[in-house]
Amino acid sequence: MFAESTVDVVDAMRMAASFRLPVIPFGAGTSLEGHTDALHGGLSIDLSRMSRILAVNERDLDATVEAGVTREQLNIHLRDTGMFFPVDPGANATIGGMSATRASGTNAVRYGTMRENVLNLTVVTAQGKTLRTARRARKSSAGYDLTRLIVGSEGTLGIITEVTVRLYGIPEQVAAGVASFPSIGQAVNAVVATIQYGLPVARIELLDPFSISAFNAHSGSHLPVAPTLFVELHGTPSGVSDQTAELIDIFTAHEGGEISFATSEQERNRLWRARHHMHYALLAQRPGAKAWGTDVCVPIGSLAECIARIMPDVEAAPFPVSLLGHVGDGNFHLGLLIDPESADEMAVAKGINEKVVNIALALDGTSTGEHGVGFGKAGYMNDEHGEGLEMMWAIKRALDPLGILNPGKIFPAGRFALYSPANADHESGG
Amino acid sequence: MFAESTVDVVDAMRMAASFRLPVIPFGAGTSLEGHTDALHGGLSIDLSRMSRILAVNERDLDATVEAGVTREQLNIHLRDTGMFFPVDPGANATIGGMSATRASGTNAVRYGTMRENVLNLTVVTAQGKTLRTARRARKSSAGYDLTRLIVGSEGTLGIITEVTVRLYGIPEQVAAGVASFPSIGQAVNAVVATIQYGLPVARIELLDPFSISAFNAHSGSHLPVAPTLFVELHGTPSGVSDQTAELIDIFTAHEGGEISFATSEQERNRLWRARHHMHYALLAQRPGAKAWGTDVCVPIGSLAECIARIMPDVEAAPFPVSLLGHVGDGNFHLGLLIDPESADEMAVAKGINEKVVNIALALDGTSTGEHGVGFGKAGYMNDEHGEGLEMMWAIKRALDPLGILNPGKIFPAGRFALYSPANADHESGG
Secondary structure, eight states: OBOOSHHHHHHHHHHHHHHTOOEEEESSSOOSSOTTOOBTBOEEEEOTTOOOEEEEETTTTEEEEETTOBHHHHHHHTTTTTEEOOOOOSSOOBHHHHHHHTOOOTTHHHHOOHHHHEEEEEEEOTTSOEEESSOSSSOOOSSOOHHHHHTTSTTSSOEEEEEEEEOEEOOSEEEEEEEEOSSHHHHHHHHHHHHHHTOOOSEEEEEOHHHHHHHHHHHTOOOOSSOEEEEEEEESHHHHHHHHHHHHHHHHHTTOOOOEEEOSHHHHHHHHHHHHTHHHHHHTTSTTOEEEEOOOBOOGGGHHHHHHHHHHHHHHOSSOEEEEEOGGGTBOEEEEEEOTTOHHHHHHHHHHHHHHHHHHHHTTOBSOSSSOOTTTSGGGHHHHHTHHHHHHHHHHHHHOTTOOBSTTSSSOGGGGGGOOHHHHHHHHTO | OBOOSHHHHHHHHHHHHHHTOOEEEESSSOOSSOTTOOBTBOEEEEOTTOOOEEEEETTTTEEEEETTOBHHHHHHHHTTTTEEOOOOOSSOOBHHHHHHHTOOOTTHHHHOOHHHHEEEEEEEOTTSOEEESSOSSSOOOSSOOHHHHHTTSTTSSOEEEEEEEEOEEOOSEEEEEEEEOSSHHHHHHHHHHHHHHTOOOSEEEEEOHHHHHHHHHHHTOOOOSSOEEEEEEEESHHHHHHHHHHHHHHHHHTTOOOOEEEOSHHHHHHHHHHHHTHHHHHHTTSTTOEEEEOOOBOOGGGHHHHHHHHHHHHHHOSSOEEEEEOGGGTBOEEEEEEOTTOHHHHHHHHHHHHHHHHHHHHTTOBSOSSSOOTTTSGGGHHHHHTHHHHHHHHHHHHHOTTOOBSTTSSSOGGGGGGOOHHHHHHHHTO
16 A cells, blocks of 8 residues: 555554554565565555655754655755755665664764664554654653664664754865775775774775776776775765775775876766766676665674685685775675576575675674665574574564564564464454 | 672572562662662672773774773773774763663763664573673674663663673874854754754754853863864864864854864863763752752754753752753753752752753653663653653563562553563463
8 A cells, every 4th residue: 555644554554453454565666585475474564655855854854754755766856955865875765664673874873873863753553653763853861762663673672753863064065086906805905904093084985996897888988907995085075084084095005006086076976976876887797687786784893804704705706796885883795696587596696695694693793784684694693693683573563462573674584484373363452 | 789790680680580579770879860769679789890891902993891891991991992882871881780771971972872872782581591692793684683672771671790892092183272252052053953964073062151151160171151062073183173173163054153273182082071071060959959860861953942941940940950962962960959858959950851851752852862861751651752662561571471570660650560570470381
């Protein structure tokens, strides 16, 4: 069904509860881990028509939008206000969907993820009640942080219908540049040094030579085919010029080439737009292929080791693999370009994904930095959380006693067998 | 009892569960809302002996400490590393206690509160199980955000025994200054303009004339007795000099006096140390008095209105009242210096507190910006959260079915009557 208001969602939720029908929220459909699949059948609630921008509070630097508003729509709306919303996963996802998966993107190293940028949410519960998770104040110590409990809960604890997000003033000065490095290791070490130095980079992105080839072919650029960092600095004019000088020092110390700066806003936008279209640029490198993206994130000091440990498998793969990512956060993606018809390639891809997850977990990292769990990563949750998964499950059972909110997501499949009708009866009467 | 390890807490928790004994965690005892009172009797677990710094990861800019480590202890330990931990409530609280109440302080406008600065926690559950709420990666989309659920839960969902916090590089350049304004309204408007402009102030604190008198008397300073802003800027040398120029422009536009800058690190430390001792400076203004601190926080654009609406009551009060606060976050405190023997003064103080909370709630703000709920603010939680409180309660019941974790805190008193032994039996078997 298409929801056009919170009340529509309430009505659908009550109906679904009375029939014990699973409910699966849907936004722009850009999820990479199967979040919107109806694994147990049920009702898909499409929120894309809830696309009104309800309020822009310039004085408070925030905006309240319906869940179906996309990030690009919001930024176009803000164009004349001098403010912007920074969180930018590659796709033009909805703000509701981005909240549900705790999305981030290239700007997170400076501005944070959806975790830091959602002020409050309007949520419809499994019982068809409506609540707001918090007030609009920037900070509060008033009880449990429901906002951050719902952010990243992937529709399994309630359905997000409205979101209040933080906005930021567009920086006075912006400088974007590109620099090549002799090896991936040196590029990564330059990023680690930049973060450890405390340089407040707004974006710092790694692309391996294969990604640069794809980038050049797709965007008509002529960047040297080498391990490359894309970087952006925000601040006052002399703040940015200080940062630039420091960045050049750090890059030089790691044998980076000269930083080539985009001189105009147009050129800068073209650079980042092309970076956001990397998914398509990569697919074009192997027509007919499917891209499988890994998504681990580790403490920044372990990033070089994490990449070094998976590289032998990447190099031995029988299909092209790109390496790129939000390295300033310790997050990177391998893009495995596999033939979807080939069981062999699928098996190798699965092996690489599993191996990089296990390496990341061993380094105190996470199986998913920004894509979410869906059902694609559900099998890793026991290893990642241990006893913590029991706490998550207790919360899930308490808030969704009938098990109708996006079942089969986040938790390993076996858990949902516990939602037998007998159990559900017992729980809902508790 | 004194806990000396997580295992001690596990043992105590299991024993308490078997006797259905309430458990109340205790750190430095600096709470302002009665968090550590044993309202229903039970066992106080004192974590102050868990004061080991377990790891400082310079490469990852984080540290893991036992819950009883205080913020000053951590910063002294970090002294030679070039890093610091920024969250600074006035008191020398424990990191565990600061996590439990979602504390903040003067630096939150730039560095965030405990919400943003805790990476993960080790928690002992009501069932005596131990879990870690997250990995050490800077971001993750792997399931529910247990870290932020436990931060601010005030010992009602589990007992925090270890905390991993973010660290920051000590800024290259720091400038701290003081400026007077003709009225509180103009000082507040200068702060609002500073924030809306996007100037990344590290601290920006308001003190009213009464607070300045107390400050002068207690610290031997000679600041003009007027509404005053204390401000601090962090950055590169020329970044700070840009920020200083912009700050002077903004202050001048709001009729602020010249900014008097602390020239040495020693002078700067003296300024902030004195600011942190304001509680005692104020008490010295009325010997024998007790200070009752309000703690509302509103969206920044409504801060001037919130203060203006409570000022008539402040001016009519039969006891001295200070106004000071972390105005860059929209958070301020009234310090009501009451005679604890006087029922009349208590009644007026109660009325002022209630009124300022209601004003803040009407402005989409919160009853508590940083002190927490304890039992002092529990009566406002229905008004503040509405249906959200039902969700919090469902989580509380699911994670603490026996109702033994710090009972009587966060939720209005009536709720706990639901924890009858019969109910508890039913729940624990669910």
